[in-house]
Amino acid sequence: MADKLRCGVIGTGAIGLGHLLSLNSCPRATAVAIAETHTQRAKEASERFKIPRSYNDYRELLDQPDIDAVTIATPNHLHAEMTMEALKARKHVLLEKPLATNAKDAARIVETAKKVKRTLMVGQNFRFNRYTQMAKMLIEKGEVGEIYHARCFWLRRNGIPRIGSWFTQKKLAGGGCALDIGGHLLDACLHLIADFDVVAVTAQTYAKFGPRGLGEMDWGKGEVDPAKTFDVDDYGVAFLRLKSGRTVILEASWAAYVPSDVREYGIDLFGTNAGLSLYPARMFRNGPNGYETIHLSVPKLPHSEDRIHHFVACVLEGKRTLVPLEESLHLQQVLDAIYASAGTGKEVRLK
Numbered sequence: 001m002a003d004k005l006r007c008g009v010i011g012t013g014a015i016g017l018g019h020l021l022s023l024n025s026c027p028r029a030t031a032v033a034i035a036e037t038h039t040q041r042a043k044e045a046s047e048r049f050k051i052p053r054s055y056n057d058y059r060e061l062l063d064q065p066d067i068d069a070v071t072i073a074t075p076n077h078l079h080a081e082m083t084m085e086a087l088k089a090r091k092h093v094l095l096e097k098p099l100a101t102n103a104k105d106a107a108r109i110v111e112t113a114k115k116v117k118r119t120l121m122v123g124q125n126f127r128f129n130r131y132t133q134m135a136k137m138l139i140e141k142g143e144v145g146e147i148y149h150a151r152c153f154w155l156r157r158n159g160i161p162r163i164g165s166w167f168t169q170k171k172l173a174g175g176g177c178a179l180d181i182g183g184h185l186l187d188a189c190l191h192l193i194a195d196f197d198v199v200a201v202t203a204q205t206y207a208k209f210g211p212r213g214l215g216e217m218d219w220g221k222g223e224v225d226p227a228k229t230f231d232v233d234d235y236g237v238a239f240l241r242l243k244s245g246r247t248v249i250l251e252a253s254w255a256a257y258v259p260s261d262v263r264e265y266g267i268d269l270f271g272t273n274a275g276l277s278l279y280p281a282r283m284f285r286n287g288p289n290g291y292e293t294i295h296l297s298v299p300k301l302p303h304s305e306d307r308i309h310h311f312v313a314c315v316l317e318g319k320r321t322l323v324p325l326e327e328s329l330h331l332q333q334v335l336d337a338i339y340a341s342a343g344t345g346k347e348v349r350l351k
């Protein structure tokens, strides 16, 4: 492989443009092609980023032998098929979250990645956040002690992606806010405590704003269904039991009447020596002068803050990524369990 990774970007909507920006600023990669079904968006992205090749059908992009890797930023229901096709075409893949819309498809993807021996990483950007990395270092040094409980949340007030777009349709998205933004925080939280071994989930979800056309924000470039379909959750809460005895609470809302003077998203870790709170990062503990709050800053990061730069470096250097596939699969199993529990009103056992 050459010094620079030659990349294609599949889907140039809201987040695909972010991928192109990131590749543009990456000294070790070049974006050489895009695939996008929407003609105008394809034209704008090619012109803005001076991309020489543009395809309507992503399979044509995958047929190009000079492309080493692809990033996939398409609606969730396309992740499984596109990722498996890309891996079979022997491309390395950076896939936007979630891995798939359900755990069954997620398992098929992971199996394919193992067979073809290519790098596949889900773009869990919260793991690359400087405060997450700082917290991870402190936990690994033992500063927090044993973490026995954690809570994580992302509570938007008016943050439903455009109503009627793929985001708000169960068959295209796989779920609503619990999967979309809850998945980010839950992944970062389980990554911090280094424990994805969830054995039981109790959850409830609600749809109180979307069906009334309330709480929308202007996110997502995809087409809007004229019926303005909204058949996903706009609030979700889950209680997780881990095999280790730890517990985790997740709360996510796309729209809710909640205070604006507190963090919109965060993680709180309850340890035997200290508490850790994100975002930003603070540590709480009993010091010689009583209860202390320490504001944490990051002198040196172990990983790039840009997930795509990290992915590129891992492919070129043959290194493991910061987002192991097994963990992305476990996360998807937990998300499935959240929806199963919300659907039945019962606890769901994972093992």
Ligand SMILES: NC(=O)c1ccc[n+]([C@@H]2O[C@H](COP(=O)([O-])OP(=O)(O)OC[C@H]3O[C@@H](n4cnc5c(N)ncnc54)[C@H](O)[C@@H]3O)[C@@H](O)[C@H]2O)c1
Pocket: 010, 011, 012, 013, 014, 015, 016, 035, 036, 037, 038, 041, 056, 057, 058, 072, 073, 074, 075, 076, 078, 096, 097, 098, 123, 125, 219, 220, 221, 222, 223
């Ligand atoms: N990491 C993050 O923080 C983050 C943030 C937002 C979205 N996402 C994820 O990124 C993905 C895309 O989200 P988005 O907000 O950019 O959505 P979007 O609707 O803005 O963009 C999706 C794009 O995919 C294109 N597309 C659809 N079918 C295609 C096909 N067959 N071939 C090529 N292109 C196709 C659409 O035309 C559109 O331009 C989703 O999986 C979402 O969960 C991640």
